[in-house]
Amino acid sequence: MNALLELEGLSKGFASRGPWGRRGETFWAVQDVDLTVAPGETVGLVGESGCGKSTLARAALRLLEPDAGSVRFAGTELTTAGARSLRAARRDLQVVFQDPFASLDPRMRVGRIVAEGLAIHGVGDRGSRRRRVADVLERCGLSPEAADKFPHQFSGGQRQRIGIARALAMEPRLIICDEPISALDVSIQAQILNLLTDLQRDMGLAYLFISHDLGVVRHLCDRVAVMYGGRIVEAAPAEALFHSPAHPYTRGLLAALPGARRRRDSRIPAAAKRAAEGQCPFYPRCPEAEPACARWDFQAYDLGRGREVACRRAV
Amino acid sequence: MSAPASASRATDAVLALDGLTVSLDATGSQIPVDDVSLSLRAGETLCLVGESGCGKSMTALACMGLLPEGGCIRSGSIRFQGREIGGASPAQWRRLRGDALAMIFQEPMTSLNPVFTVGRQVTEPLRLHRGLDRREAWRRAGELLEQVGIPDPGQRLRAYPDELSGGQRQRVMVAMALACKPDVLIADEPTTALDVTIQGQILELLADLRAEHGMGLLFITHDFGVAEEIADQIAVMYAGQIVEHGPAGRVLADPRHPYTTGLMEAIPGRARPGERLPALGGKVPEMGHLPDHCRFADRCPLAQPRCRREPIPLVERQGHASRCLFADRVGPEIWH
Numbered sequence: 001m002n003a004l005l006e007l008e009g010l011s012k013g014f015a016s017r018g019p020w021g022r023r024g025e026t027f028w029a030v031q032d033v034d035l036t037v038a039p040g041e042t043v044g045l046v047g048e049s050g051c052g053k054s055t056l057a058r059a060a061l062r063l064l065e066p067d068a069g070s071v072r073f074a075g076t077e078l079t080t081a082g083a084r085s086l087r088a089a090r091r092d093l094q095v096v097f098q099d100p101f102a103s104l105d106p107r108m109r110v111g112r113i114v115a116e117g118l119a120i121h122g123v124g125d126r127g128s129r130r131r132r133v134a135d136v137l138e139r140c141g142l143s144p145e146a147a148d149k150f151p152h153q154f155s156g157g158q159r160q161r162i163g164i165a166r167a168l169a170m171e172p173r174l175i176i177c178d179e180p181i182s183a184l185d186v187s188i189q190a191q192i193l194n195l196l197t198d199l200q201r202d203m204g205l206a207y208l209f210i211s212h213d214l215g216v217v218r219h220l221c222d223r224v225a226v227m228y229g230g231r232i233v234e235a236a237p238a239e240a241l242f243h244s245p246a247h248p249y250t251r252g253l254l255a256a257l258p259g260a261r262r263r264r265d266s267r268i269p270a271a272a273k274r275a276a277e278g279q280c281p282f283y284p285r286c287p288e289a290e291p292a293c294a295r296w297d298f299q300a301y302d303l304g305r306g307r308e309v310a311c312r313r314a315v
Numbered sequence: 316m317s318a319p320a321s322a323s324r325a326t327d328a329v330l331a332l333d334g335l336t337v338s339l340d341a342t343g344s345q346i347p348v349d350d351v352s353l354s355l356r357a358g359e360t361l362c363l364v365g366e367s368g369c370g371k372s373m374t375a376l377a378c379m380g381l382l383p384e385g386g387c388i389r390s391g392s393i394r395f396q397g398r399e400i401g402g403a404s405p406a407q408w409r410r411l412r413g414d415a416l417a418m419i420f421q422e423p424m425t426s427l428n429p430v431f432t433v434g435r436q437v438t439e440p441l442r443l444h445r446g447l448d449r450r451e452a453w454r455r456a457g458e459l460l461e462q463v464g465i466p467d468p469g470q471r472l473r474a475y476p477d478e479l480s481g482g483q484r485q486r487v488m489v490a491m492a493l494a495c496k497p498d499v500l501i502a503d504e505p506t507t508a509l510d511v512t513i514q515g516q517i518l519e520l521l522a523d524l525r526a527e528h529g530m531g532l533l534f535i536t537h538d539f540g541v542a543e544e545i546a547d548q549i550a551v552m553y554a555g556q557i558v559e560h561g562p563a564g565r566v567l568a569d570p571r572h573p574y575t576t577g578l579m580e581a582i583p584g585r586a587r588p589g590e591r592l593p594a595l596g597g598k599v600p601e602m603g604h605l606p607d608h609c610r611f612a613d614r615c616p617l618a619q620p621r622c623r624r625e626p627i628p629l630v631e632r633q634g635h636a637s638r639c640l641f642a643d644r645v646g647p648e649i650w651h
Contacts, residue, residue, distance in 0.1 A: 039607030048510040048511075048512065049480075049481065049482075049510055050480070067580075069494060107489070129602050155598075185366040185367050185537065186366065186537055186578055186582060187366060187577065187578065187581050187595040188366075189591070190581035190582075190583070190592040190594040191582075191594045193583060193592055194591050194592055194594055197589070197591065211465070212510060213509075213512075213583075214584075214585070215582065215583045215585075217581045218583070218584055218588060219583035219584055219586060219588050219589070219590075220583070220589075238588065239588070251585060252512065253511060253512070256511040256512045256514070256515045256543045257511055257540060258511070258514065258515065258518065258538065258540040258541045258543070259540045259543050259544055260543045262515065262544060264519060267512065267515050267516070268512055269512075311370070
């Protein structure tokens with residue numbers, strides 16, 4: 001498979017400060033992650049808050065500098081890319097953030113926000129950029145007059161459409177969406193999901209879709225990766241993952257979905273301390289853990305048919 | 316035989332709203348809550364479902380005497396354990412709030428005071444309402460934190476809110492609200508910002524408290540999955556009005572208002588993967604410009620000229636009420 005985005009052994013750590021400002025222990029927010037997204041594919045990345053999914057997105061975009069591993073996008077190695085080739089790659093690699101209130105500059109008119117990328121990359125002249133902005137705004141369900149207004153004049157759903165229009169203006173091949181709809185009402189969520197689906201069909205876009213909402217991921221994604229404690233613990237085609245989850249954490253997440261069928265005994269504890277070095281990352285919280293899981297070097301096992309799971313009991 | 320169901324409901328109710336209408340300004344042009352009647356019995360859970368701006372949070376704030384500056388109850392009543400509290404004085408409200416009537420707010424970071432320790436805030440209702448001394452209140456607060464599943468409560472009591480994770484803060488809010496074992500707890504989207512595993516734990520905790528000492532729970536949510544799990548009754552709000560109300564099982568299995576079915580159909584996970592979701596088009600009418608007729612008509616696939624002629628009443632049939640002239644024709648298929 002020719003991947004469009006390929007992460008290999010990606011790690012990002014944050015050092016805590018020890019006594020007297022000395023460099024303390026390193027907290028690995030993302031550890032040794034492999035992940036690929038093919039052209040036109042939607043890959044979901046799920047996990048609870050603090051599992052490292054947003055750090056992964058930021059490291060892949062080099063908004064944070066990764067500590068180890070590689071990020072290849074359309075053949076370019078981004079981790080070592082210079083300013084010029086990084087900028088060129090980012091034309092095709094766009095991002096939509098979670099908070100449509102914080103991610104748009106309140107002092108800029110929408111037209112300038114959407115055209116900013118085009119201007120930076122020197123695409124077309126003023127007139128053609130104006131036309132492109134009107135096009136993408138319309139494509140995202142906003143009127144062309146929206147270009148002359150400021151972000152505060154729009155609702156949350158409309159602002160998220162502006163964020164998508166900004167990403168779309170560059171005609172990217174991949175958009176990384178970091179919880180793009182979790183701040184929105186149910187009916188608005190449905191509108192934005194439909195918009196993402198339509199854009200993908202019409203423009204052959206690929207998405208890396210980060211979310212904690214399993215229903216949304218199931219609806220939208222071709223493949224799903226489940227993250228826990230900075231690691232990917234399971235990856236599988238969406239259908240297979242929801243039908244027969246292989247990792248106890250995935251099973252726990254699915255069992256915790258609210259509804260009349262949720263059973264108390266099926267739940268995993270809501271929180272636990274972080275695993276020690278040389279333990280399965282899920283060990284302190286795992287309802288199915290065995291003593292041997294406390295001495296296990298993390299590794300992913302191939303289950304065939306595109307399924308991988310990092311649990312020693314699954315094989 | 317016994318009196319009609321609605322009459323006995325009203326007398327047993329621990330919390331009863333009758334025709335509650337809230338205005339946000341003196342002129343009455345902004346009516347976020349319009350003629351809302353609900354009643355909650357001891358040990359019962361009522362889920363109030365709707366999207367942002369529908370008036371569900373304003374209904375909750377009115378029940379707590381916490382309407383924003385300039386806001387007032389224009390008409391209708393709020394009775395708590397049979398006593399009218401709609402016109403209570405500030406002193407009466409202070410005695411009630413956090414004691415027999417408590418609330419969990421949606422946003423724990425803005426509802427906790429950042430300059431006081433968790434312990435100081437959790438002990439406050441105990442010292443104020445129960446008159447416990449400092450020592451006894453701290454001991455009790457530790458028990459409460461343990462009860463809501465916060466590890467190492469003794470140490471957490473000395474922490475400041477910013478030292479806690481989002482899930483822990485929300486659980487501190489729950490502990491504060493439960494400190495005096497309220498008879499009625501109002502919870503405004505208490506689990507929306509939390510991970511599903513913690514959400515499950517908090518829902519179970521609330522269910523236990525309800526069962527143990529008959530607490531009535533008014534639970535505000537936009538999540539039908541949560542409502543399915545905990546609700547005895549469900550009321551759906553749209554543009555300030557209740558548009559559907561009934562026993563939870565019946566509202567979920569056989570919704571009788573087009574808005575309710577529209578919301579349910581818009582939830583991903585119910586549709587086939589990759590399929591377009593039937594999205595509610597258009598938008599909620601603005602508060603200052605609410606039509607006199609059906610407020611949902613402009614977004615409704617069933618709308619007829621009749622719907623735009625006059626106000627639509629909330630009509631009850633066998634305990635299940637709908638504010639729709641075509642309640643019999645409502646089904647999921649109208650959105651496809």
